[in-house]
Amino acid sequence: MMGHALLGASSAHRWIACTRSARLEEQVPDATSDAAAEGTLAHTLAEAKVRHYYYPADLSKRKLSGLVKKMKADPLWQDEMDGYTDDYLDYIKAAALAFDQAPYVMLEKKVDYSVYAPEGFGTADCILIGGGTLHIIDFKYGKGVQVSAVDNPQLSLYALGAYATYRMLYPIRDIKMSIVQPRLDNISEWGCSLDDLLAWAVYVKERAALAWDGQGEFAPGEDTCRFCRIRAQCRAWSDYNVKQAFDIGELPPLITAQEAGERLTALEGLVQYQKDLQAWALSECLAGNTVPGWKAVEGRSVREWTDMEAAFKTLKENDIDEAMLYEKKPLTLAQVEKVVGKKEFAEIAGGYVMKPPGKPTLVKEIDKREAITNKETAAEVFKEER
Ligand code: SF4
Structure with a gap:
């Protein structure tokens, strides 16, 4: 090691x-x-x-x-x-x-x-x-x-x-x-x-x-800070995120597509930063320290069986029909692929798999997938006209 x-x-x-x-x-x-x-x-x-x-x-x-x-x-x-x-x-x-x-x-x-x-x-x-x-x-x-x-x-x-x-x-x-x-x-x-x-x-x-x-400068940024262990507490990263959220400079009535792209990029890390800060503040509260305006509480929880087998046995003994207690559900395609193994799955069931077009999603330009639009292509227009 x-x-x-x-x-x-x-x-x-x-x-x-x-x-x-x-x-x-x-x-x-x-x-x-x-x-x-x-x-x-x-x-x-x-x-x-x-x-x-x-x-x-x-x-x-x-x-x-x-x-x-x-x-x-x-x-x-x-x-x-x-x-x-x-x-x-x-x-x-x-x-x-x-x-x-x-x-x-x-x-x-x-x-x-x-x-x-x-x-x-x-x-x-x-x-x-x-x-x-x-x-x-x-x-x-x-x-x-x-x-x-x-x-x-x-x-x-x-x-x-x-x-x-x-x-x-x-x-x-x-x-x-x-x-x-x-x-x-x-x-x-x-x-x-x-x-x-x-x-x-x-x-x-x-x-x-x-x-x-331990000298030199801080260089906050999405790629630099994403996995930095000190990111929740780092002032430079905190200031950077707050700046992205609030320091929006001039306020024109409408933003352009150019500005929308720039702002989406600038705001990317903010949501993750909020989660990191919440996790750190929670650990502080649990340690008995004060984070003004915040406190730790027990979250909502879901009821669980103490002994599911015994509970089901008792239900059945009390004339609750077994069919009401169970549902038979197929695994999802991804789950089946996982349990069967990628290669074997492709060989056995690959012919039954199709991939419908996904819901339009906004991604970064470097993404490998081809860009789509709703605009008709010349070929489609020509086909319709014919
Ligand atoms: S979180 Fe702070 S210390 Fe860590 S990489 Fe970002 S700027 Fe540097």
């Missing part, structure tokens, strides 16, 4: 932009969540599959099957994990085939980038090296936020760490980085030259020195 580095690679996008965040976050313990535990389970499976494929002597088929069996007993296991981790393995196989000669494959490799950021280290999911190319591949099981490999500081720090370790053994000229996020159907790839990476490292080294000393 490794601890977390103060200047961790996964939080690099934050401490590089907001150098004050690293030392402030130290004050708040890293909370675990089901999503994080689920991610760890999926990573373990993904690593095992890739290790078995490239290093069967280290992890035989029998050992892999034993491990999968054990994992299936975990309450966080989902059959769909199997398909998503297959996607990751398939991507690595294809990436390795793109090398002129079979690359050196490293899995769950600890990389040390402390030359650039004090005490900096992290664990790269997969590193391929060969033919002058260093390829960093990161598996993301989360589906909350789509992650891009472009200019990705986490992967760049892994690349710097891998370069520092392997530069004497392998000539490296080009850097490739990939994010494999199968639950969002997201494969993001990016590349740069080693020179570009090392030029970026000079900048990172300066930012890391400030972050290590």
Whole structure:
């Protein structure tokens, strides 16, 4: 088990932009969540599959099957994990085939980038090296936020760490980085030259020195603050949100579409910020501290059976018809897919699945889906006229 580095690679996008965040976050313990535990389970499976494929002597088929069996007993296991981790393995196989000669494959490799950021280290999911190319591949099981490999500081720090370790053994000229996020159907790839990476490292080294000393500036923003552990209390983030909500400047009678777009973007983080602040204020009230204007109370609760089996037995004994007590409901399509497993579901029941057009929804321009309008196309008008 490794601890977390103060200047961790996964939080690099934050401490590089907001150098004050690293030392402030130290004050708040890293909370675990089901999503994080689920991610760890999926990573373990993904690593095992890739290790078995490239290093069967280290992890035989029998050992892999034993491990999968054990994992299936975990309450966080989902059959769909199997398909998503297959996607990751398939991507690595294809990436390795793109090398002129079979690359050196490293899995769950600890990389040390402390030359650039004090005490900096992290664990790269997969590193391929060969033919002058260093390829960093990161598996993301989360589906909350789509992650891009472009200019990705986490992967760049892994690349710097891998370069520092392997530069004497392998000539490296080009850097490739990939994010494999199968639950969002997201494969993001990016590349740069080693020179570009090392030029970026000079900048990172300066930012890391400030972050290590708790110096520099706050840089509140949606991407920076989204997962910052101190965000509920951070004044800079609080001021930023309040500004978005209230500092609206001039008040023209009607806003333009341009302004609507800008304001929607600006207000995005406000709702989440309110939730974060409420959670923190609740913990303060529960700890016996005063948050003026607010208090903690018992929320509304729903009645529960103390012993459902006994209750139903008694009801039936008292002539309540069994048909009145139970309802038989099919699982939703998504639930069936989850229990059956993605691949098997597609094979068995895929022919019965259709996807009607979804309700029009407003999303950010970078969303992959095609834009729709209610305007008739020339082809549709022509068809109607005919
Ligand atoms: S909440 Fe945002 S502004 Fe405040 S310390 Fe964290 S990253 Fe910086």
